[in-house]
Amino acid sequence: MNLRRSLQGLFLAFFFLLFFTAPTSISLFLPPELFLRADPLAAVVVVLMASSVAWVFLPAAVLILSGLLMGRAFCGYVCPLGTILDVGARLARSSRSEPLWITRRPALPLGLLGLVLLCALLGFSLLAWFDPLVLLTRSTALLLQPWLMEAGSALLELVRPWASKKEWFWLSDAGLQVPRFWLSALSLLWMGAIVAFSLWRARLWCRAFCPLGSLLGLLGRFSFLARSVSDSCLDCGACQKACPVGAIGQDPRQTSRARCLLCARCKEACPVEAIGFVPPMRSPSSASRENSPRLSRRGLLAVGAVGLMAGLTVRVDAGRASPRDRLIRPPGAVPEALFLDRCLRCGLCMSVCMSHTIQPSLWEAGLDGIWTPRLDLRLAPCEKHCNRCGLVCPTGAIRPLSMEERTHAKIGTAILLKERCLVWEQDKTCLVCDEICPYDAIEFKEVEGKRRPFVTESRCNGCGYCEHKCPVQGQSAIVVTRMGEIRLEKGSFLEEAHRRGFIFEGSREQAPPALVPQPLEGDLPPGLLRP
Amino acid sequence: MEHSKGFHRRGFLASMGAMAGVTALASWLPLRWARADGISRLAVAKGEAASATRLVLEALGGIDAFVKKGDVVILKPNASFPNPPSWGCNTSPEVVATVAKLCLEAGAKRVTVVDNTLGNPDLCFSRSGLKDALSSLAQVRLLAPKQESMYKEVQILKGVALRKTKIFKEVMEADKFINLPTAKSHSATGVSLGIKGLMGLVWDRNTFHRDMDLDQAIADLATVLKPTLTILDATRGLLTAGPGGPGKVEHWNTIVAGTDPVAVDAYGVTLGQWYGQTVRPEQVKHLVAAKSHGLGTLELERVQILERGA
Ligand code: SF4
Numbered sequence: 030m031n032l033r034r035s036l037q038g039l040f041l042a043f044f045f046l047l048f049f050t051a052p053t054s055i056s057l058f059l060p061p062e063l064f065l066r067a068d069p070l071a072a073v074v075v076v077l078m079a080s081s082v083a084w085v086f087l088p089a090a091v092l093i094l095s096g097l098l099m100g101r102a103f104c105g106y107v108c109p110l111g112t113i114l115d116v117g118a119r120l121a122r123s124s125r126s127e128p129l130w131i132t133r134r135p136a137l138p139l140g141l142l143g144l145v146l147l148c149a150l151l152g153f154s155l156l157a158w159f160d161p162l163v164l165l166t167r168s169t170a171l172l173l174q175p176w177l178m179e180a181g182s183a184l185l186e187l188v189r190p191w192a193s194k195k196e197w198f199w200l201s202d203a204g205l206q207v208p209r210f211w212l213s214a215l216s217l218l219w220m221g222a223i224v225a226f227s228l229w230r231a232r233l234w235c236r237a238f239c240p241l242g243s244l245l246g247l248l249g250r251f252s253f254l255a256r257s258v259s260d261s262c263l264d265c266g267a268c269q270k271a272c273p274v275g276a277i278g279q280d281p282r283q284t285s286r287a288r289c290l291l292c293a294r295c296k297e298a299c300p301v302e303a304i305g306f307v308p309p310m311r312s313p314s315s316a317s318r319e320n321s322p323r324l325s326r327r328g329l330l331a332v333g334a335v336g337l338m339a340g341l342t343v344r345v346d347a348g349r350a351s352p353r354d355r356l357i358r359p360p361g362a363v364p365e366a367l368f369l370d371r372c373l374r375c376g377l378c379m380s381v382c383m384s385h386t387i388q389p390s391l392w393e394a395g396l397d398g399i400w401t402p403r404l405d406l407r408l409a410p411c412e413k414h415c416n417r418c419g420l421v422c423p424t425g426a427i428r429p430l431s432m433e434e435r436t437h438a439k440i441g442t443a444i445l446l447k448e449r450c451l452v453w454e455q456d457k458t459c460l461v462c463d464e465i466c467p468y469d470a471i472e473f474k475e476v477e478g479k480r481r482p483f484v485t486e487s488r489c490n491g492c493g494y495c496e497h498k499c500p501v502q503g504q505s506a507i508v509v510t511r512m513g514e515i516r517l518e519k520g521s522f523l524e525e526a527h528r529r530g531f532i533f534e535g536s537r538e539q540a541p542p543a544l545v546p547q548p549l550e551g552d553l554p555p556g557l558l559r560p
Numbered sequence: 561m562e563h564s565k566g567f568h569r570r571g572f573l574a575s576m577g578a579m580a581g582v583t584a585l586a587s588w589l590p591l592r593w594a595r596a597d598g599i600s601r602l603a604v605a606k607g608e609a610a611s612a613t614r615l616v617l618e619a620l621g622g623i624d625a626f627v628k629k630g631d632v633v634i635l636k637p638n639a640s641f642p643n644p645p646s647w648g649c650n651t652s653p654e655v656v657a658t659v660a661k662l663c664l665e666a667g668a669k670r671v672t673v674v675d676n677t678l679g680n681p682d683l684c685f686s687r688s689g690l691k692d693a694l695s696s697l698a699q700v701r702l703l704a705p706k707q708e709s710m711y712k713e714v715q716i717l718k719g720v721a722l723r724k725t726k727i728f729k730e731v732m733e734a735d736k737f738i739n740l741p742t743a744k745s746h747s748a749t750g751v752s753l754g755i756k757g758l759m760g761l762v763w764d765r766n767t768f769h770r771d772m773d774l775d776q777a778i779a780d781l782a783t784v785l786k787p788t789l790t791i792l793d794a795t796r797g798l799l800t801a802g803p804g805g806p807g808k809v810e811h812w813n814t815i816v817a818g819t820d821p822v823a824v825d826a827y828g829v830t831l832g833q834w835y836g837q838t839v840r841p842e843q844v845k846h847l848v849a850a851k852s853h854g855l856g857t858l859e860l861e862r863v864q865i866l867e868r869g870a
Pocket of ligand 1: 442443462465466467468469470471484488489490491492493494495496509
């Protein structure tokens, strides 16, 4: 095990450890979103779009510094996606150096970086598609975690009978909640393509696309450490074959710092120990010649045109102007426009959500809303006593709220669809919405001699327990819409809720009578015969 | 004389003994006949939750009358809502813990405390106080069966509305099944006591509300889920806004127990003013249906009530 591989393994393990301990109470003294907050690409994009949250990206200073000193060393030693691609390439014995059309265009990742930045300037975040840390975090949330849980619960089902016979109840009673997500196929397609390409040609993503790598390479143009080749070089070409990213030119003394990961595989391959990684000014004899990519004028034009078109298209997409009524954002989400700016689409909130009601959006929020979190309340309710999503959100797109504040972050209002309701339409004795409502917002009142359920808007928090539990098959007879949602960039949700006359705590008896409809005199539930 | 006197004394002792025996028999027999006659016995104890629970069981002859050494026991409290004990929508944790402890003392092999909670199980168990109350009892297992494989389909031969349903498997296999409901109002069935609480052992509750007459279905379910004993936690009563609350809560400091599930519930109905009104047991549709199934008696005048405590 050499140093590089050990470090790669360690950082990968650290990434997953942070990820999988996030929803539990295990505190590692480090935020689970650490990798994302250390991501300089995410930092630049989000700050371009919403400068107010620059401070959350303080950890990115470490990466910027490392870029300035050591170029893309992060890619070679730390990046968890890079490590996964390395492992994949090793297992698939994918070829390293055969040049492809795409790898012969060193300016391509630079162009992509330009596109990401230009679109950010125009208010369109492309992080969801191109930031490796966002991509890996989201793929872990939306694919790896569900896969593991599904496999785990299948295994549990297998051992359950045996365990209960043995009276190992810790095992026989165990149940794993399998998170299920919309868009799983799309998530798989995108991430799958990145991995598959890199199985075919090692680190193809890293050398031909990754805008984060390209940003680090840019920072590392004048880095402190660089590959240098001494005069003992035999021109044997072993280093060129060993290099996973094709950073070594026709002349083995040439290194592209924009690509070099400082992984030192070339050093291991060199038969005469001609290669060293040293500060350029102290490099032995013939200096490592630079071979850095530049965007040609045509390239620049192309990036400008594509970026402008993408940014403008998102701006004229109707989704932004008229988001769907059923687009329910997590409690504590900042106002919609700011939310779209801040959200990384990393999926951390979806992964930690206690009930897994938080789902990736497709078109509900418009073109640039893909993969932003929305609540599918028919699938699962939003738990009153849970504030995890805000606590893990790296950028404060969902604000970290205390339990009391969270209880007042109203996310919508339930509407009863009378024509579907078992009570209104079929005179059945159903009370499920009333029974389950954690905020006591459903009220039975007498209408033409019959007891009928109503929603008390001033108490409804939008949690969707009613929508989830409604026993009507298919579309629920009670649905939560965005009406009445509270979205605040700063300030107290509790105060705002009170100002607007919402009562989310305590019993009806404690609430000001004017806000709470009183049940009619002599009104009894249907299960009781009239005296 | 001495002799005869001695003889006489012996005769006297013997006749005393016989008399005692006859008295004992006399006091026992009517009860037997009475019970065969359909008259039930209820115990009602007043006091703080744990001590009242002990008292009520002593009145019924102690837990040993119900739980034998080596028994596998299922306890079914209501723990359906992630709300604190003060709201009165879940069974008091002290009552559950006391019964669990007594079962273990009586030699139960295992005690499983189970409810298919409506809310998130972790939240329900922690916020109801149940988890903490049971954590010190090593042989007690707390379970919210959320896997369908933990249920078994049961045919309900006497069912009028409900003909079959999936029921928590282990309750059908256990030696003893003790129902531990709490006393609360219910905006569909009026009250939710022991018999209504049995729905917490069923996999699919939705069909009860959607596809059939709810009150009848509850009574039908009770024909296949027959508790050894029902212990009603009426330390608090949730008189409005049940089953989840928050609503009007009264402190009754009462525990009611008996082997007749209908009688226990009937007594529970008389404890307070539901929705601000006096409700008689015969007004509760699902109890009337349970009575018609022959599951017990609704007429409290015909029930022997043993009162204990302050
Ligand atoms: S009425 Fe409102 S608060 Fe109550 S369950 Fe429905 S969405 Fe939640």
